[in-house]
Amino acid sequence: MSDNSPRPVPYRGGGFRPVHIRGVGIATFVVLIALIEWGTRAGWISNLTLPRPSDVLITFGDLWQTGLLWAHLLPSLSRLIIGAAMGVSAGIAVGVLIGLFSLIRAGLVPLVAALFPIPKIALLPLFVIWFGIDEGSKYALIALGTFTPTVVSTYGAVDNVDRTLIRMGQSFGLSWWSIVRKIVLPGALPGILSGLRVSIAIGIILLVAAEMLGAQHGIGAYILEAGSLYDLERLFAGVVILSALGVLTSSGIAWVERRLLSWRV
Amino acid sequence: MELRLDAISHRYGDVEVLSDINLTIPEGQIVCIVGPSGCGKSTLLRFLGGLEAPDSGAVLQQGPQPPGCLNPLTYIFQDFALLPWRSVTGNIQLVLEDTNLSRSESRAIIDDVLARTRLTDFRDALPKQLSGGMKQRVAIARALAVTPAVMLMDEPLSALDSQTRELLMDDLISLWERAPFTAVYVTHNLAEAVRLGHRIVVLSRRPGTIQEVVEIDTPLAERRLGDPVLEAHQARLWQVMRDEAAAADAELADV
Numbered sequence: 345m346s347d348n349s350p351r352p353v354p355y356r357g358g359g360f361r362p363v364h365i366r367g368v369g370i371a372t373f374v375v376l377i378a379l380i381e382w383g384t385r386a387g388w389i390s391n392l393t394l395p396r397p398s399d400v401l402i403t404f405g406d407l408w409q410t411g412l413l414w415a416h417l418l419p420s421l422s423r424l425i426i427g428a429a430m431g432v433s434a435g436i437a438v439g440v441l442i443g444l445f446s447l448i449r450a451g452l453v454p455l456v457a458a459l460f461p462i463p464k465i466a467l468l469p470l471f472v473i474w475f476g477i478d479e480g481s482k483y484a485l486i487a488l489g490t491f492t493p494t495v496v497s498t499y500g501a502v503d504n505v506d507r508t509l510i511r512m513g514q515s516f517g518l519s520w521w522s523i524v525r526k527i528v529l530p531g532a533l534p535g536i537l538s539g540l541r542v543s544i545a546i547g548i549i550l551l552v553a554a555e556m557l558g559a560q561h562g563i564g565a566y567i568l569e570a571g572s573l574y575d576l577e578r579l580f581a582g583v584v585i586l587s588a589l590g591v592l593t594s595s596g597i598a599w600v601e602r603r604l605l606s607w608r609v
Numbered sequence: 610m611e612l613r614l615d616a617i618s619h620r621y622g623d624v625e626v627l628s629d630i631n632l633t634i635p636e637g638q639i640v641c642i643v644g645p646s647g648c649g650k651s652t653l654l655r656f657l658g659g660l661e662a663p664d665s666g667a668v669l670q671q672g673p674q675p676p677g678c679l680n681p682l683t684y685i686f687q688d689f690a691l692l693p694w695r696s697v698t699g700n701i702q703l704v705l706e707d708t709n710l711s712r713s714e715s716r717a718i719i720d721d722v723l724a725r726t727r728l729t730d731f732r733d734a735l736p737k738q739l740s741g742g743m744k745q746r747v748a749i750a751r752a753l754a755v756t757p758a759v760m761l762m763d764e765p766l767s768a769l770d771s772q773t774r775e776l777l778m779d780d781l782i783s784l785w786e787r788a789p790f791t792a793v794y795v796t797h798n799l800a801e802a803v804r805l806g807h808r809i810v811v812l813s814r815r816p817g818t819i820q821e822v823v824e825i826d827t828p829l830a831e832r833r834l835g836d837p838v839l840e841a842h843q844a845r846l847w848q849v850m851r852d853e854a855a856a857a858d859a860e861l862a863d864v
Contacts, residue, residue, distance in 0.1 A: 512690035515658055516704040516755065517680050526703060530694045607694040609737045 427486025439498020497539020505531035610758035617666035644812030645857035683757035742773035
């Protein structure tokens with residue numbers, strides 16, 4: 345090749361940019377489940393290692409028909425909703441206060457940092473003494489578990505609100521309360537919502553843990569019972585419900601984000 | 610209304626940014642403040658509107674406010690400072706919400722300023738849908754909505770490309786022609802300064818002092834791109850600033 349002949353400039357850009365690809369997420373599940381189904385039928389996965397997916401589905405069908413599904417799911421859902429609602433709303437309130445007032449920040453940030461790493465489940469006996477063995481202790485556990493991550497993400501979100509927007513509000517003589525309501529809170533909403541994903545996932549984990557330690561009904565109790573009998577089909581049916589719950593809350597938040605944050609670029 | 614800076618000095622920590630600034634902004638004129646980067650011109654503007662307080666000296670306002678004035682000292686920011694979650698109308702509405710205007714009064718104001726900035730067709734658009742020039746026009750409309758006594762403009766055209774800048778300068782001039790307003794216009798762009806300024810104040814590099822005040826008599830409406838008188842002013846201003854700018858550029862930024 346002579347030096348003078350024209351050569352195309354090689355393309356070396358592109359990539360490093362996530363694009364939305366439909367169906368691959370579902371395909372991953374389908375392939376994985378099909379593989380396990382095949383393995384358990386062919387015998388290279390023993391039925392002590394993993395249950396057969398079709399059996400799990402049948403167990404799930406039984407759960408549905410006998411009405412046991414709702415008997416377990418409804419108490420779990422109400423615990424999660426009530427506990428998370430308490431924890432998240434308190435967390436957002438405290439997080440906003442930390443974001444707005446330096447004195448509260450100085451006082452509470454170390455406290456939150458001290459509470460955050462405590463495995464909340466370790467406190468369940470204490471909560472049982474404080475709030476009783478019934479629902480109270482479970483609410484408290486889920487509330488405390490969702491509270492700390494919500495606080496941290498909320499004050500981070502408030503800190504990240506564009507200061508020029510706040511200066512703008514001040515320069516037009518808006519009241520303090522107007523600035524908080526109309527500039528700080530909407531500006532912090534994206535951060536608060538993405539923090540909620542983490543908080544609610546933690547809430548689900550704690551829900552199951554609490555139900556394993558003391559509950560008649562609930563997904564956690566159901567899984568524990570199945571586990572102690574080595575009934576893998578029922579165990580996995582319970583786990584699938586939890587996964588579905590996780591996917592459901594995550595897509596619920598995504599829906600709220602699409603509704604409320606359509607202004608984002 | 611007239612604004613007066615009286616012996617303003619200010620330091621950030623050990624760094625003296627402004628030293629003994631005395632300046633009057635007369636009513637109905639646009640005063641441009643130019644200077645090398647870091648000379649404290651934006652700080653000076655924040656003093657003028659009360660967003661920051663100088664270490665020493667006083668900022669004084671004198672004379673009556675225009676009728677219907679809701680916010681005498683009103684800023685226009687370089688990065689527009691529009692709320693991204695509010696529409697064009699919503700952004701203007703924002704600054705009228707804390708006043709005791711009736712709903713129909715504020716609607717009338719919004720319609721008026723949208724018409725004056727030729728934004729009526731875009732009233733329901735979100736900021737993300739607008740071009741930079743359009744966003745700044747929304748910010749100008751928002752500033753006009755409160756009938757300011759003095760407009761404080763902090764490099765309002767610096768985030769825009771040069772074509773949009775020309776168009777917006779024409780917009781500002783026609784707004785001023787129809788209803789002369791008082792304004793302080795901070796910029797590093799000398800072409801903008803000679804087009805829009807009745808009076809141009811040159812600040813020296815840190816610590817900023819007033820180096821020179823240039824008055825341009827040509828009426829705003831007669832100033833055109835490439836006007837020899839303006840070009841001469843611009844060349845002279847650049848001569849004054851050149852060494853300062855070079856020296857400022859070589860300094861370490863530690864503010």
